[in-house]
Amino acid sequence: MxxxxxxxxxPELVPGKRSALFGMAMTEKQGGSDVRAGTxxxxxxxxxxxxLTGHKWFCSAPMSDAFLVLARAPGGLSCFLLPRLLPDGSxxxxxxxxxxxxxxxxxxxxxxxxYEGARAHLVGEEGxxxxxxxEMVTRTRLDSVLGSTAGMRQATAEAAWHVRHRAxxxxxxxxxxxxxxxxxxxxxxxxxxxxxxxxxxxxxxxDATAEEVAFRRLATAVAKxxxxxxxxxxxxxxxxxxxxxxxxxxxxxxxxxxxxxxxAIWEGSGNVIALDVLRALSRxxxxxxxxxxxLARSAGADRRLDTHVRRxxxxxxxxxxxxxxxxxxxxxxxxxxxxxxxSLLVRAAxxxxxxxxxxxxxxxxxxxxxxxxxGTDAASIAARA
Ligand SMILES: Cc1cc2nc3c(=O)[nH]c(=O)nc-3n(C[C@H](O)[C@H](O)[C@H](O)COP(=O)(O)OP(=O)(O)OC[C@H]3O[C@@H](n4cnc5c(N)ncnc54)[C@H](O)[C@@H]3O)c2cc1C
Numbered sequence: 001m002x003x004x005x006x007x008x009x010x011p012e013l014v015p016g017k018r019s020a021l022f023g024m025a026m027t028e029k030q031g032g033s034d035v036r037a038g039t040x041x042x043x044x045x046x047x048x049x050x051x052l053t054g055h056k057w058f059c060s061a062p063m064s065d066a067f068l069v070l071a072r073a074p075g076g077l078s079c080f081l082l083p084r085l086l087p088d089g090s091x092x093x094x095x096x097x098x099x100x101x102x103x104x105x106x107x108x109x110x111x112x113x114x115y116e117g118a119r120a121h122l123v124g125e126e127g128x129x130x131x132x133x134x135e136m137v138t139r140t141r142l143d144s145v146l147g148s149t150a151g152m153r154q155a156t157a158e159a160a161w162h163v164r165h166r167a168x169x170x171x172x173x174x175x176x177x178x179x180x181x182x183x184x185x186x187x188x189x190x191x192x193x194x195x196x197x198x199x200x201x202x203x204x205x206x207d208a209t210a211e212e213v214a215f216r217r218l219a220t221a222v223a224k225x226x227x228x229x230x231x232x233x234x235x236x237x238x239x240x241x242x243x244x245x246x247x248x249x250x251x252x253x254x255x256x257x258x259x260x261x262x263x264a265i266w267e268g269s270g271n272v273i274a275l276d277v278l279r280a281l282s283r284x285x286x287x288x289x290x291x292x293x294x295l296a297r298s299a300g301a302d303r304r305l306d307t308h309v310r311r312x313x314x315x316x317x318x319x320x321x322x323x324x325x326x327x328x329x330x331x332x333x334x335x336x337x338x339x340x341x342x343s344l345l346v347r348a349a350x351x352x353x354x355x356x357x358x359x360x361x362x363x364x365x366x367x368x369x370x371x372x373x374x375g376t377d378a379a380s381i382a383a384r385a
Contacts, residue, residue, distance in 0.1 A: 003065075011063070015089045023064035024140075025056035025082075025113065026133065032058065033272045035070055035077070035130060040115065042071035042078060048122045050080060052115040055097075058266075062096050062111040068133055069120060076127030080120035093118040104258025138216075141224045141267045142197075142204055148231040148263040149193040155238035155256050156186045160385035162242045173241075174382065182241065182370040184381035188357045189234050189369075191384070192341040193227045195348050199294075199340075215290035218280045219340065222291075225273040225330075226337030231260035237369040274329035277336070281316060288316070291340070298343040302354070305342045308362045312339050338362060352377040353384070 006019035031037030040054025052071050059067065066083045086092055093116040100110040124132030160183050163173035173179045200223050202208075203216035239246035239253040246253050264270055280287045295309050312335040319325040319332055338361050345354040359373035372378055 013063070013065070013084055015085055017065065020065040021061065021063070023059060023061040023067045024133070024136065025059040025067050025069045027056060027058040029055070029057045033269060038070050038072060038077060040069070040071040042073040042080060042120065044073065045119075050120050050122060051117045052080065052082065052120050053117055055112065055114045057112055058100070058110055059113045060108055060110040062109060062113060068123065068136060069115075070129045070133060071120070073122070073126045075125075076129070078126045078129040079123040079132040081123050082115075082118055082120040086119060103261070104255065105262045137267060138220055139204065141220050141273075142200060144263045144267050145193075145197045145200060145220070145223045145227050148228045148260060149190070149197040151231055151256050151260050151263070152186075152190045152193050152234050155235045155253060156183070156190045156385050158251070158253055158256075159183060159186060159238040159241035160382065162245075166243075177378075178370065179241070180378045180382050181372050181376075182237065183385050184356065184376065184378035185360070185369040185372055186234060186238055186241075187381050187385040188353060188360065188372075189230060191349055191353055192345060192357055192361075193230065195344040196223050196227060196337075196341050199344055211290045211293070214284070214286040215294060217284055218277065218287035218291045218336075219294075221268075221273050221276045221280060222333055222336045222340065224268065225270055225277070225333045226341075228260075228264035229270055231263055232257070234369075235260045271329070274333045275326060277333045278319070278325060278329050282320070291336070295339055295343050298346045301346040302342070302358055304358050304362050305339075305346060308335070308342065309339050312336060350380075350384075352380055356381060 003018065003020035004022060008019040010017045010019050026035045026038070028038045028040065030039070040052055040056070042050040042052050044050050050071070050073060052069065054071065056069070064084070066081055069080045069082045070077055071080055072078070082092065082094070084092055084094065095114045095116065097112045097114055100112070102110060160174070163179050163183060166173050169176070174183065200216060200219050203212040203219065208216070235253065235257040239257050242251055242253060245251050248254065268276065292313070299306060315332055315335055319328055322328065342354070342358050342362060345357050356372055356376040359376065360371065364373055365371050
């Protein structure tokens, strides 16, 4: 733990380092969402030590000092800590077969690996691997939410800066009404994502109460689904604000556009997360109570939001009686996400921001950016970008 928490960066693979980087390896060829399909075998060799034999189809940051790995022990799928170096300083039996040629996220190497009797230590109980590793995974889901949000902020800032300095048809772009709408709308998305991701992060603080822990169970899945999915479309719209330059590598939004989708794909792709929301609602009623208590904090502040929250509660009841509920999971998660974003904005953002967000997202024609309700103070919202 001291090495893991040490923030020094020591890239060398040598014994006795002060700091350590960790990766994780769960996904196999036959299963990424369904990690229970994993076949990597773990043979006990005494104490908490095992020998791992098998492959992983995705293993990012393979230069890490150690990995959390899922493998099948005699007692079932289990979680292991797999170091790159053994105590005598020799290399553990891990082979990097190939580096992935990825659409984006290229500064982060991802690899395919094979273990040939690699030594590893059991973490948690044998047979409870998913339950053990999920504690780490929920935090990487929070990280995806924060990453998408930060990416939105970058995209909005780049777009706003460009249109403030670029003129067309005799006026600066930012002052042309249709561009003002687009920048204001990108800003609304950024503000909603920021408020939501930081509210979620608070529920992960060390002093989180039991209610906060219950809140984060459902809120992590809701935010992971919605914010990470909103990222790519947002990046594309921001890129277009830069015109042709936006589509070139001389400007930074091409990279952001390629980066955003991975936040939605890894750590549980959209459908898997949406189904996880249904699971949380049916198996963990306290998580909904805590989520609902968060929504109740804004009750009475905006009639349209109150109506949306009421409909969302009704939808939950309806789905609990619907045999085809899985097919409607995205509908429900979308409703929950917009409810919590609206609720946070009416409490934390300037009234013009909350009003435009609720007007455009809850019942407006917001299929694409730049369609804000009549009377929106777009200039003041765009100025915040
Ligand atoms: C850049 C990158 C880096 C990665 N790094 C790592 C890493 O370091 N370690 C690691 O373990 N993994 C890593 N992954 C793997 C990643 O977590 C998986 O790709 C992801 O979980 C999806 O699994 P899969 O690829 O097997 O897709 P599948 O499980 O085959 O899913 C395909 C699609 O089907 C959907 N789906 C699945 N089940 C259902 C269902 N029941 N109903 C409806 N739809 C469903 C999914 O949402 C998805 O859209 C990485 C992936 C990428 C792209």
